[in-house]
Amino acid sequence: MSSCICIPHAILLQPKTIWNSSKSNNGRRLGHCTEVPRNVNMENLQSGYLFPEIFKRESEHVRKYPDASLIRLGIGDTSEPIPDIITSAMAEHAFALSTVKGYKGYGEEQGNMALRKAIAEIFYKDMGLKGNEIFISDGAQCDISRLQMLLGSNMTVAVQDPSFPAYTDSSVIVGQAGKFQPETEKYKNIVYMNCTPENGFFPDLSTTSRTNIIFFCSPNNPTGHAASWQQLKQLVEFAKANGSIIIYDSAYAAYISNASPRSIYEIPGAREVAIEISSFSKFAGFTGVRLGWTVVPEELVYSNGYPVIKDFDRIVCTCFNGASNIAQAGGLACLSPDGYQALNSVVGYYKENAKIIVDTFESLGLKVYGGKNAPYAWVHFPGKSSWDTFAEILEKTHIVTIPGSGFGPGGEEYIRVSAFGQRECILEASRRLKNFYT
Amino acid sequence: MSSCICIPHAILLQPKTIWNSSKSNNGRRLGHCTEVPRNVNMENLQSGYLFPEIFKRESEHVRKYPDASLIRLGIGDTSEPIPDIITSAMAEHAFALSTVKGYKGYGEEQGNMALRKAIAEIFYKDMGLKGNEIFISDGAQCDISRLQMLLGSNMTVAVQDPSFPAYTDSSVIVGQAGKFQPETEKYKNIVYMNCTPENGFFPDLSTTSRTNIIFFCSPNNPTGHAASWQQLKQLVEFAKANGSIIIYDSAYAAYISNASPRSIYEIPGAREVAIEISSFSKFAGFTGVRLGWTVVPEELVYSNGYPVIKDFDRIVCTCFNGASNIAQAGGLACLSPDGYQALNSVVGYYKENAKIIVDTFESLGLKVYGGKNAPYAWVHFPGKSSWDTFAEILEKTHIVTIPGSGFGPGGEEYIRVSAFGQRECILEASRRLKNFYT
Structure with a gap:
């Protein structure tokens, strides 16, 4: 070979965590058990x-x-x-933290406004999104969980089947999923939207039950299918008709080669029904640097008219404290023309x-x-x-x-x-x- | 002046988020409302x-x-x-990400083992903690929320009064707190452990109700009181007698000047009742760099004997993806003798x-x-x-x-x-x- x-x-x-099974979980544990x-x-x-x-x-x-x-x-x-124009920007930011002039403590929990505006400009041009609707995160996966904290246990949820497992798992963790059913390998309360070659990897919405939340990833991880404009238009109309919120994961948008939309906001009306999560991980090699973002449009409101963005802002302030300022400096460099x-x-x-x-x-x-x-x-x-x-x-x-x-x-x-x-x-x-x- | x-x-x-109140929440909204x-x-x-x-x-x-x-x-x-020995290490790590040899993608979700071991060695020497019991985070506040996701809504909680508001607020968000009662300015289901000059800023445990979880911050934010060894011994005994778990916040331990413990694990038996959260923020000026850690000892188990560390590991893998590798490189430099x-x-x-x-x-x-x-x-x-x-x-x-x-x-x-x-x-x-x- x-x-x-x-x-x-x-x-x-490297040694991984090894559970001390001899001391616990065998019914004959010797030490103290909490209640x-x-x-x-x-x-x-x-x-x-x-x-x-x-x-x-x-x-x-x-x-x-x-x-x-x-x-x-x-x-x-x-x-x-990572291209050195980007790592140099991060290194420069790090060095500056040793100077009186360049030192920065807490940033805004929602992220550096220059970066938020650059994301709005580069990824959402002509879609009417503003910097204040972009929240900088330490990665899309982290924001999936923060969104689940926002939504709470009293939500019905649909996922593409197959799809990135964090949607389902976070749904289980906050208590939305119901019991796992071994015979179907599905959680009882989750709606699985089957995506196969037969349906062009796009679910048959005419037979899909209404849920509060629809997780939708395009290009899909793992199938690699990028939903077309027509398909996403159907999805947005479906959500609108059902009063649902789409959580749209565009982490792989940079890989789209055809005419498929790179953002759900390319579809008219999406601002009223969709949150979008995205990431620098696969687009900029930031898997270890950790940087992403979530878009919550001002028009998106709960059934009582209360803006979702206000609650998400509260979650970001309470449960998060902003992405690393060094990573954010790198993010800005990614969005420069040369980067x-x-x-x-x-x-x-x-x-x-x-x-x-x-x-x-x-x-x-x-x-x-x-x-x-x-x-x-x-x-x-x-x-x-x-x-x-x-x-x-x-x-x-x-x-x-x-x-x-x-x-x-x-x-x-x-x-x-x-x-x-x-x-x-x-x-x-x-x-x-x-x-x-x- | x-x-x-x-x-x-x-x-x-800088412009802050402004809610478009004319369009929502006034009972006469024109756009689409979700259900x-x-x-x-x-x-x-x-x-x-x-x-x-x-x-x-x-x-x-x-x-x-x-x-x-x-x-x-x-x-x-x-x-x-930040001392330049630390920022140089971060800059060096950033530069290396532009090289074939130095590029790193995803790290372990729990953090770089070298850093986990260094934390165990520097902060928990002679307390019997191992690297695998240390989980690297992007800050203590973030891990408070992850711990709340771990614990779920079906928990009773006590907090010092006064204390860092993230304990209470995250408790409300996951549904542990019950209704807010304006007449007392307290949440119905939270036990407030009053800390005043009269009781030496340490709660009277003889009159404190039993809860599943006790948030305890020492040195306390905001009172600045560092609990003594005797006080913490009382607290550990109280938790043990009640089968409670202490979530001990030692984010300000570096500021202790007297003989007060810098970690709950200085108290015998604490490994069986306490989680400790801590941070590089105030100790290393990392408020914007974002780095912290959480200690979950292997001995800490739920009432059914199941190790808490196993569930926390699952939360870290599902809801988090590790702290920025650049910040972690900085963390290691903080723990070098010169740093x-x-x-x-x-x-x-x-x-x-x-x-x-x-x-x-x-x-x-x-x-x-x-x-x-x-x-x-x-x-x-x-x-x-x-x-x-x-x-x-x-x-x-x-x-x-x-x-x-x-x-x-x-x-x-x-x-x-x-x-x-x-x-x-x-x-x-x-x-x-x-x-x-x-």
Whole structure:
């Protein structure tokens, strides 16, 4: 096997948290027990959060094959250096914190207004959004939970099936989801909007039950489908007719190559029904730097007419204290003309990776979705459990993917393959897959 | 009035979010209303979060007196530059993100293990805590909310009165608090543990009702009281006897000058009853950089024997994605021998500020608490509403403080005065106060 230094094993072999099971949870615990009941919502969560679970499998594999060169196409983790115009801005901000003039303490909880305005200008031009409607976060995943705190337990929720697991899991944590039903692998109170090749990865809204909240991710993680303008128009009309709020996740918008909208606010009327969450993670390689944003339009109001933005502002002030000012300085540099252009090159690089991956699986006679408007390929292995496919690929090729069922029951028979990675790793992965499957 | 360039007015005059009240909430709204009910818990919150409210008052004052030189001793915002050994480490980390070798994507959600171990070693030496029990956060306030998500609505809660408002407000948001009762200015289901000069700012536990959760902050914000070893021993015994969990906030531990414990884990048995939250904000000037941590010992278990650490790990993985890796690099530098020493000088500087503030108010014949083991002086104005005192000081001296009642009904008649600020501002504040009150 050729050597591919895609992932230092030392990282994988770091000790993970080990539960002291001998001392607890076995009915014969010796120490003090509190009388605090465990949150029933936490009890209701099924297994671990998907991505740490994948990481655990990786680590076990590395222990089993210490000499193998692992290629990680699982967790969508960016691999390419951040353009130095951006890191220089962050370094400069950091250095300035050592000077009397440049030192800054607390910023506004909602984020630096210059950055909020730049986001409004760059991503929402001609959509009528203002800086004060943009809230800077430390990432879309974090704001999903803050939105769930905002909404509370008394909400009905719909999710695409398959979709990014944080929607469902956060819904369970705040108590919206009801019991997990093993026979369907669904939570009782969550409406699963099935997205398959048969319906063009867009749910049949004519048979979808009304919910308060509709989580919708486009380009979808994991299927890679970018909803068209017509589809999103349907979605907005559906929400309007039902009095629902869409929480639209556009974290992968930078990967759209076709005419699909990059924001829900391209659709007329969306300002009255939609919140949008987004992120610098996949667009700027900020997965570790941590920066994102959430848009809450002023027109979005609860049934009593109270503006959602006012409550979200309160949540941001009480439960958050703003993103790191260094990360925010980096965010501003991302949106400068030179920064933005440099980032487009990086996105282009990952898109070429995606094409290699799509071509590889197609050459093996498999049906592949995604990979054109998203950094993920969604590969169908008909009749085969997705965890089995995941395990087989890992065992035989030392490539980490993600089993589709981790994204919901609708992901069964699929695996998600990430296009984030150094080109040599992607090419090596392609060779290994072709060797194994042909 | 002498000129004191403590705070650039431009920052205060930034446009704040303005609610479009003409279009909503007046019963005659023209646009689309969703049919999503507003979260009753959000409805139950009283007024805005304290600190943005103070900021609003400041801004109004600046508009009224555009030429006045405002001195902000309100929000506890650090003012002194961060030692350059620390900012250099952050800048270096940022620069490295532009290199193939130095680029890092997602880190572990729980934080960089080197930093977790360094925190265990520096702050919890000889207390038997391990790196895996330390979870790196983006600040203590953020983790208060994550802990509330962990605990859920079905919890009874006690708070010190007065105390940092995030405990109470987050408790309201997750639905633990019950209705606000205007006659007592208390939430129905929260137990307020009164802390006054009469009881040495330590609650009378013999008359305190049993709750699942006890929020306890030492050194206390706002009173500045650092609980003694004997007091904390009482608290741990009380929690143990009641099967309660203490959430201990040690964000100001670096300011302790006497023999008071800097961590709850100095008390035998605390590992079985206490979570500790803490922060780099006030210790390292990281208020804008955003870095903190939470300790969840393995021995801490729910009534069914299930380890709390397991659920908190799940929350951190699902609702958070780790603190910024640049901030974490800074955190590691803070804990290097040179970094730590440099930070102690900064803390010493603020402590000298605190002494000036305490001496000033004492010279005016007022009773002053705090300021010795904490960066806050707690000043008693007998018989006078704390908002009136706040308003009078702001109007007459252009000094921003915080009205004690913002920290709970027990803070009435007091103001909190922050010692964070440049020395010239503190001295100027002292002069203005002496001029006005004598």
